[in-house]
Amino acid sequence: MSRAVRFDQYGDVDVLRIEDVQRPEPAADQVLVEVVAAGINPGEISIRSGLLHERWPATFPSGQGSDFAGRVVETGASVTEFAIGDEVLGWSDWRSSHADYVVVPAGHLVRKPLALDWIRAGGLFVAGVTAYASVRAVQPKEGETVVVSGAAGGVGALTVQLARNTGAHVIGIASDANASWLRSVGVTPVPYGDRLADRLRQAAPSGIDAFLDTYGNGYVDLAVDLGVDPARVNTIIDYAAAAKAGAKAEGSSTASDAEILGFVAGEVAWGRIVLPVAAVYPLDAVRDAYRELGDRHTRGKIVLSMTLPADAGRVS
Structure with a gap:
């Protein structure tokens, strides 16, 4: 079993919950990643509240999250570009990255530059x-x-x-x-x-x-x-x-592309651009993370960490 964020109806942060789910299994062209960090984004607030129902409707029960960074733990039979243990960052098109494990097509991943820390890597894609x-x-x-x-x-x-x-x-x-x-x-x-x-x-x-x-x-x-x-x-x-x-x-x-993500990751890794991090929260404090994001006064990203203990609270 593993943890994942879920919600069953449109609403404010109170509809969010952490649920125990089966660890996903990769199809032939997919990669299973153990998530270390995952970013949160304003668009997810709009989707969860129903404001974007006409454009991006939710199917319940719904997960959350696009951004993530982590380590490869399993690869599908046809995947040759990644191996178990590789450190990667990428994105999910299935609102599923706010979880301990995420499965995505191999084409949605790039290798994490050594100079890029986990928190910024996890919050970079969107x-x-x-x-x-x-x-x-x-x-x-x-x-x-x-x-x-x-x-x-x-x-x-x-x-x-x-x-x-x-x-x-x-x-x-x-x-x-x-x-x-x-x-x-x-x-x-x-x-x-x-x-x-x-x-x-x-x-x-x-x-x-x-x-x-x-x-x-x-x-x-x-x-x-x-x-x-x-x-x-x-x-x-x-x-x-x-x-x-x-x-x-x-x-x-219009830019959900591994080559573009790799370019931006390199720019951040080598300091040509700076990604400020406003706060880091444990996964279990996902509601608090979205409350802070909803105030719309943060500098840079708010990121969820799967390695922080549940009682860690906000880390700035």
């Missing part, structure tokens, strides 16, 4: 490939000005750095508490709130070339109002606003 897709969608060029909303969140923190690495001047919208961190990674901070448009115009007197929205809540409309070409506006969350404005809405589904 944020990493979403940030990559978002930056790719607007194609920043050296010398251009790019604005990123939610610039210190799990996706935003990687997005600002990938955009910066293109040679663009990046402006990050975040709270004042995150200003120092944004400056430390070469990003110009601008606080959100009243008169934001005026502050952005002041920070970008020659205009804004592209806008990357990782937060929602009206930022697509703001970008258009600031004169940004809708073809160079991308949101990972506000699909209705994107459709209305003619903006893009490219995210993880």
Whole structure:
């Protein structure tokens, strides 16, 4: 038996439970991984609460989780690229990574770089490939000005750095508490709130070339109002606003690729981008982890650790 997060109906964090389940078995083209760490993501809150039922309906009982990192414990008969004991990171398309064991196709895995710690590896997939897709969608060029909303969140923190690495001047919208961190990674901070448009115009007197929205809540409309070409506006969350404005809405589904994940993992492993970790929780504290994530004021990722004892509580 092994542990796994389950829920039987849409609702808030109280519908989540830890259940004993049979350890999964890999099919011929699959790999069984013992999970060491697994990230949590805002999209999982929306799925669990039913807000994305039309787009991604849940089938009950439902599991949770896409991100994970761990060790290979069994391989299917046709798998040749991985062996027992390999350290890997990857993703599940079946909402199943918040568990002691996860089984996925071999093509959903990459080897974990030695320089990449387990916690960041376990929380990398969704944020990493979403940030990559978002930056790719607007194609920043050296010398251009790019604005990123939610610039210190799990996706935003990687997005600002990938955009910066293109040679663009990046402006990050975040709270004042995150200003120092944004400056430390070469990003110009601008606080959100009243008169934001005026502050952005002041920070970008020659205009804004592209806008990357990782937060929602009206930022697509703001970008258009600031004169940004809708073809160079991308949101990972506000699909209705994107459709209305003619903006893009490219995210993880357009970049769920092992080669892209491997690239981002290498960038983090060797320090070319930094993945901040806001907190680590034991699997049994999954409700507390999602409560903190739901406040939407975290810097970087919140990650579940399968190796922490149940009574460990939050680790920062």
